[in-house]
Amino acid sequence: MKLFLLFLNVVFLTLPVYAKEALSTDYWGNIEEIVHETGFNGTIVVGRGEQIxxxxxxGYADAVKTIPLTANHLFSPGSVGKEFTTVSIMQLAAKNKLKYQDSIARYVDALPAWANKITIEHILTHTSGLPDVKWKKGISTADAIHQIQQGTPAFEPGTGYKYTNLNVVVRALIVESITGKSYADYVDSSIFKVADMTHAFHQTENEQVSKTVVSGDFPTNMAGLTIYVTPLDLFKFENALWNGSLLSAEQLKQALPGDSLSGQTNRAYFDFGKFFVDDNGSLVSWEHDGSNPSHHTIKHHDFISGNVIILMSSDGNKSTLYKLLSELKALTSEEIKPTNLRANKAIQPTANASAD
Known part of the structure; x- marks a missing residue:
């Protein structure tokens, strides 16, 4: 079923220019008490444009607390990492290598007959009807495909919503089919290197586990999912999204509005988390969180202040990240003055129906 975008009056903002006095906030001094009270174990990045x-x-990188955590230690971004497969598919669409209405069976072999009705748009929007993953230690891409082969659809594609990681694995396999590369190689060359994500990597085998990965993640080896990054890597990725290095503003514009099946009106149509608009329909911020299972991540971009906040932890307490985010957002609202903002540049939604 062809899905139609229910366009909002989303306004995209250019990165603002700030007076020097707007950079004087003591971020750490304002959140240090929360960090110590909650037992936060992780890394915090706050930046604006290219400024950190x-x-x-x-805290510590290991379970027995002998290795001090550093800025170079890697975390699993959980669901935030799904953005990499989303961007990969969108890049190939921009090059006319695929269409969002293509059947996934055109690119992925050995799928059951019921999967022929699933389109690329469905797997980008979690409306495919693919079942939940049955997790086990060391689960691989082959295991995921076997689960699809042996599974049954949750609903007719395009008629319901189920957030499942099998959609993400299929995205990665489509990229491999089109490019002739492993997804690990594609994401490294087309996203990680382009965004200058110097520590990020995609693990495909148990033997590849890096010594700099912080303890507490669930061991997997799945295409599109077993990805590790530093918080600074995620910060660079966010900047690359909005400076045009990875996608055009037109593509990002079409990826946000349109969801009508998840029951969450601000969930991004494609897999970018959630977005927030003001009373005029102007884009104010977007945000994505993820977990795996003791690793937690929040990526928040405030388009009014220009601040990007990346929080990654391994203490298993996601609520701590939201406490920190709330305080950091409050600091942002206090420090930014209207005179520091460059005039906004509006990009109006395209008046056609489909995301292809």
Whole structure:
């Protein structure tokens, strides 16, 4: 079923220019008490454009607390990492290598007959009807495909919503089919290197586990999912999304509005988390969180202040990240003055129906 975008009056903002006095906030001093009270174990990055305003690691990288956590230690971004497969598919669409209405069976072999009705748009929007993953230690891409082969659809594609990681694995396999590369190689050359994500890597085998991965993640080896990054890597990725290095503003514009099946009106149509608009329909911020299972991540971009906040932890307490995010957002609202903002540049939604 062809899905139609229910366009909002989303306004995309250029990165603002700030007076020097707007950079004087003592971010760490304002959140240090929360960090110590909650037992936060992780890394915090706050930046604006290319400026890093706070980059702080607290705690340990190992379970027995002998290795101090540093800025170079890697975390699993959980669901935030799904953005990499989303961007990969969108890059190939921009090059006319695929269409969002293509059947996934055109690119992925050995799928059951019921999967022929699933389109690329469905797997980008979690409306495919693919079942949940049955997790086990060391689960691989082959295991995921076997589960699809042996599974049954949750609903007719395009008629319901189920957030499942099998959609993400299929995205990665489509990229491999089109490019002739492993997904690990594609994401490294077309996203990680382009965004200058110097520590990010995609693991495909148990033997590849890096010594700099912080303890507490669930061991997997799945295409599109077993990805590790530093918080600074995620910060660079966010900047690359919005400076045009990875995608055009037109593509990002079409990826946000349109969801009508998840029951969450601000969930991004494609897999970018959630977005927030003001009373005029102008884009104010977007945000994505993820977990795996003791690793937690929040990526928040405030388009009014220009601040990007990346929080990654391994203490298993996601609520701590939201406490920190709330305080950091409050600091942003206090420090930014209207005179520091460059005039906004509006990009109006395209008046056609489909995301292809």
């Amino acid at each position: 305003l706070l980059h702080k690691s607290v």
